[in-house]
Amino acid sequence: MTEAERLACEEWGAVTMIMTVLVQRLDLIAWYQRRGYRLTGRSGPFPYGEERFGTPRRPDLSFVKLAKRLAPGPP
Numbered sequence: 001m002t003e004a005e006r007l008a009c010e011e012w013g014a015v016t017m018i019m020t021v022l023v024q025r026l027d028l029i030a031w032y033q034r035r036g037y038r039l040t041g042r043s044g045p046f047p048y049g050e051e052r053f054g055t056p057r058r059p060d061l062s063f064v065k066l067a068k069r070l071a072p073g074p075p
Contacts, residue, residue, distance in 0.1 A: 001035065019066040020044070024062040029064065037066035 008014040019037055021029050029039075046061035047053055 005068070005070055014070045015069065017068045017070055019068070020063045021066060023062050024058075024060075024063045029066065032066050035068070037068045040065045040067050042048070 005017055008017055018039075019032055019041075021032065023029075023043065034041075042065040044065070046056060046063065046064045048056060050059075
């Protein structure tokens, strides 16, 4: 993850990294938070019916967005 963040910042000029995680994955959200990601307050629905995401096993899936600042300056 550190290398991906470095490349995004240094090679592509990214200032912020955005992460989308299933809201039900509290353990994964906590793991990203320990690595500097913060909840943005934004969320989105799970794309039910899109085969590339597989067959969901439950009907209540949704996403939350996390963000981490990679470089100083305006977002």
